[in-house]
Amino acid sequence: xxxxxxxxxxxxxxxxxxxxxxxxxxxxxxxxxxxxxxxxxxxxxxxxxxxxxxxxxxxxxxxxxxxxxxxxxxxxxxxxxxxxxxxxxxxxxxxxxxxxxxxxxxxxxxxxxxxxxxxxxxxxxxxxxxxxxxxxxxxxxxxxxxxxxxxxxxxxxxxxxxxxxxxxxxxxxxxxxxxxxxxxxxxxxxxxxxxxxxxxxxxx
Amino acid sequence: xxxxxxxxxxxxxxxxxxxxxxxxxxxxxxxxxxxxxxxxxxxxxxxxxxxxxxxxxxxxxxxxxxxxxxxxxxxxxxxxxxxxxxxxxxxxxxxxxxxxxxxxxxxxxxxxxxxxxxxxxxxxxxxxxxxxxxxxxxxxxxxxxxxxxxxxxxxxxxxxxxxxxxxxxxxxxxxxxxxxxxxxxxxxxxxxxxxxxxxxxxxxxxxxxxxxxxxxxxxxxxxxxxxxxxxxxxxxxxxxxxxxxxxxxxxxxxxxxxxxxxxxxxxxxxxxxxxxxxxxxxxxxxxxxxxxxxxxxxxxxxxxxxxxxxxxxxxxxxxxxxxxxxxxxxxxxxxxxxxxxxxxxxxxxxxxxxxxxxxxxxxxxxxxxxxxxxxxxxxxxxxxxxxxxxxxxxx
Numbered sequence: 001x002x003x004x005x006x007x008x009x010x011x012x013x014x015x016x017x018x019x020x021x022x023x024x025x026x027x028x029x030x031x032x033x034x035x036x037x038x039x040x041x042x043x044x045x046x047x048x049x050x051x052x053x054x055x056x057x058x059x060x061x062x063x064x065x066x067x068x069x070x071x072x073x074x075x076x077x078x079x080x081x082x083x084x085x086x087x088x089x090x091x092x093x094x095x096x097x098x099x100x101x102x103x104x105x106x107x108x109x110x111x112x113x114x115x116x117x118x119x120x121x122x123x124x125x126x127x128x129x130x131x132x133x134x135x136x137x138x139x140x141x142x143x144x145x146x147x148x149x150x151x152x153x154x155x156x157x158x159x160x161x162x163x164x165x166x167x168x169x170x171x172x173x174x175x176x177x178x179x180x181x182x183x184x185x186x187x188x189x190x191x192x193x194x195x196x197x198x199x200x201x202x203x204x
Numbered sequence: 205x206x207x208x209x210x211x212x213x214x215x216x217x218x219x220x221x222x223x224x225x226x227x228x229x230x231x232x233x234x235x236x237x238x239x240x241x242x243x244x245x246x247x248x249x250x251x252x253x254x255x256x257x258x259x260x261x262x263x264x265x266x267x268x269x270x271x272x273x274x275x276x277x278x279x280x281x282x283x284x285x286x287x288x289x290x291x292x293x294x295x296x297x298x299x300x301x302x303x304x305x306x307x308x309x310x311x312x313x314x315x316x317x318x319x320x321x322x323x324x325x326x327x328x329x330x331x332x333x334x335x336x337x338x339x340x341x342x343x344x345x346x347x348x349x350x351x352x353x354x355x356x357x358x359x360x361x362x363x364x365x366x367x368x369x370x371x372x373x374x375x376x377x378x379x380x381x382x383x384x385x386x387x388x389x390x391x392x393x394x395x396x397x398x399x400x401x402x403x404x405x406x407x408x409x410x411x412x413x414x415x416x417x418x419x420x421x422x423x424x425x426x427x428x429x430x431x432x433x434x435x436x437x438x439x440x441x442x443x444x445x446x447x448x449x450x451x452x453x454x455x456x457x458x459x460x461x462x463x464x465x466x467x468x469x470x471x472x473x474x475x476x477x478x479x480x481x482x483x484x485x486x487x488x489x490x491x492x493x494x495x496x497x498x499x500x501x502x503x504x505x506x507x508x509x510x511x512x513x514x515x516x517x518x519x520x521x522x523x524x525x526x527x528x529x530x531x532x533x534x535x536x537x538x539x540x541x542x543x544x545x546x547x548x549x550x551x552x553x554x555x556x557x558x559x560x561x562x563x564x565x566x567x568x569x570x571x572x573x574x575x576x577x578x579x580x581x582x583x584x585x586x587x588x589x590x591x592x593x594x595x596x597x598x599x
Contacts, residue, residue, distance in 0.1 A: 053564060056559075057563075060529065060582045060586055061581045063586065065527070067530075067558055067560035068548075
């Protein structure tokens with residue numbers, strides 16, 4: 001379910017947002033790399049859900065508690081407030097109903113951490129404006145017809161959606177192409193142009 | 205029939221294992237009756253078991269293996285009747301995922317079985333004759349109660365892990381549900397929290413085949429000196445199909461003919477698959493008791509963990525601190541992945557720690573007994589992680 005194969009610069013940011021010893025559900029946990037990092041670095045009680053069988057098997061072989069499941073259909077089986085944090089890293093854009101998924105994250109977790117590639121990044125905009133074609137970049141390597149990323153959004157779009165579901169943005173981080181944090185007090189519009197990835201910490 | 209002498213010899217051997225087994229036994233006397241789900245107190249009764257490895261000083265390294273319908277306690281040693289190697293030697297042994305150098309591995313013949321534990325072929329102390337169908341109906345929960353008494357006998361307070369596939373997996377779920385504080389980790393493979401209607405249907409076909417055999421003698425065949433070979437053999441043939449998959453059968457046998465160039469326009473075993481099934485049926489009769497087969501299949505039919513909790517499966521695991529690993533196989537149509545997923549969802553809803561792995565395999569239900577590297581790696585990862593959490597391995 002986690003569909004970005006590029007080195008995961010968002011992982012360290014996510015880890016920095018998680019309080020030590022908390023209960024964490026990673027939705028779309030891939031091969032379990034982030035969960036393993038969170039257990040080692042933050043001592044969390046971590047669980048994962050992953051769509052791909054390969055990812056689940058690799059995670060379980062690492063000794064993680066991971067189940068095969070789909071963010072769109074299986075989050076309903078989780079009880080309210082079962083976790084301190086529910087993480088959705090680089091997975092939102094691959095869900096069928098992102099708004100519903102975000103609502104579920106905030107039902108299951110006291111807080112949600114969402115990271116996603118920003119489709120408003122200047123390089124994406126330039127690629128579309130100049131070439132007139134759907135962008136294929138190092139971070140978005142798929143062609144339009146075979147991409148698992150069916151619901152791309154920009155940082156501004158995402159901020160709008162958090163308002164629609166009544167979520168509070170506790171903190172947000174935008175990363176440039178080198179994985180460096182953009183300056184803090186920039187307006188959303190600036191982040192939306194220069195942030196290649198964004199990580200949001202949301203509260204109900 | 206030159207084969208006539210061989211089954212007779214094996215039959216004696218089989219009966220010997222039922223009443224006076226090679227395995228060590230624990231006898232529970234009148235002071236320790238087993239209170240069965242049927243309301244009957246079974247007493248006295250006996251449990252036969254095999255063990256591998258050493259129990260450590262604080263008795264924290266015990267792994268209980270629960271065997272399947274027609275399995276037995278001979279997990280990792282040569283079988284006393286068939287002479288074949290243990291049924292789970294791929295998984296259990298020194299240096300294997302269930303490492304007998306590290307863990308004390310215990311497997312008991314289930315209550316109602318025919319390899320030494322009290323079953324329909326045992327002598328009923330009240331009548332001095334074999335129980336046959338006078339043995340009360342045994343349930344999965346009853347089997348687990350008997351196992352709990354066995355680990356009491358060893359002074360084990362909490363099992364490090366309970367592991368099993370198919371009917372063994374049902375016992376694992378029952379253990380985790382009704383003795384949750386005595387199970388640190390649970391691995392339930394190719395199983396479900398209930399027996400489906402289709403599965404009950406197949407079992408009923410098997411039972412009717414046994415009971416339709418005139419040699420069955422209303423269950424009193426041991427006294428009559430007969431063996432309901434045909435009935436039990438047909439039951440096994442039908443059941444065996446459910447353990448495989450259509451693609452695996454086709455890959456292995458296709459429409460290939462057995463030692464002949466053309467069909468014979470008769471009812472001989474023209475096709476290899478027919479010959480294979482007949483062989484499966486015949487060899488099964490050599491090692492298994494027909495009445496025991498009736499009891500085992502009934503125990504599975506009656507299993508419905510949710511029903512014991514007003515239909516809410518999650519309540520069966522409420523507050524559980526056990527770590528679960530659920531494993532299913534893509535081509536298993538007897539216990540399809542959907543059954544395992546139901547269990548995984550219920551465990552999630554109960555807030556339990558659960559891993560759920562579906563293994564890609566075309567070998568059907570029996571895949572859990574076969575060499576499946578992905579299953580081994582999942583179980584190995586899960587067991588090692590649980591062992592670290594329990595302090596049996598360095599963190």
